[in-house]
Amino acid sequence: MTEGTISVMVVDDHPIWRDGVARDLSENGFDVRATAADGPAAVRIARTVRPSVVLMDLNLGTTSGVEATREITTALPETKVLVLSASGEHSDVLEAVKAGASGYLMKSASVVELVDAVRRTAAGDPVFTAGLAGLVLGEYRRMADAPEGGTEPPRLTERETDVLRFVAKGLTARQIAERLVLSHRTVENHVQSTLRKLQLHNRVELARYAIEHGLDED
The missing domain is CATH 3.40.50.2300 (Response regulator)
Incomplete structure (x- = not known):
């Protein structure tokens, strides 16, 4: 765009x-x-x-x-x-x-x-x-402390998890592509696949999911 x-x-x-x-x-x-x-x-x-x-x-x-x-x-x-x-x-x-x-x-x-x-x-x-990002991350992590019902999380591939971790850190698709030495389109495909598996709608929800599961941490 x-x-x-x-x-x-x-x-x-x-x-x-x-x-x-x-x-x-x-x-x-x-x-x-x-x-x-x-x-x-x-x-x-x-x-x-x-x-x-x-x-x-x-x-x-x-x-x-x-x-x-x-x-x-x-x-x-x-x-x-x-x-x-x-x-x-x-x-x-x-x-x-x-x-x-x-x-x-x-x-x-x-x-x-x-x-x-x-x-x-x-x-x-x-x-x-x-300075404000950490505040939001902390709040979503706090909200996620109480696990719900013990349902098994969707299975993500190792590469999808790598991409999700960078999404949580606020990187753009192009920045993620550079970090993982992938094409921009491949990263977008991983993002879309992960959205479908997690039944989420956009990158903002994806980042929240990653934060809730501690994927923003090194």
Whole structure:
């Protein structure tokens, strides 16, 4: 997927910030389809323009970016939400992820970091500002501490497990291909095969599964 094909919507209640982010993305080749100033407008407009990625602020005045995230990801499963927030509070990060956000980026990020984060989010990769990824990993590991019902996990090949381990570490398919000396297509095939075996839907869920099973650890 090239940047020119990635459509985005920017949601923020501060017009100067909102317009600035939209301008930065447009100048870097993204298709900025819409902006919104509050949660209800974001949900309504997203249903119409169906962007690939929604950049979502959490503090939208009287409305909640978390609830807007939940509604958008429920109504539009193909649309990814990347939170762009000034808050690094652990509770905010975890609530956003639980609501369906694919990633969480601090507003202190540079334009280069923002562009890379939007591109990776559109590709299905979980993206987090440094320091926040560990928080999310720890939470999913804690949630997985209590085993369910003793069902036997699906059997993955050694190569599928290798790929899954790198997915958990946040590497892109191309980076994984370089690490394992495989073609990009072969890595994608392993990812799709693993998704089918685990009955998961996307790379974000795949990363969560890997984290829950400790595959992000060396």
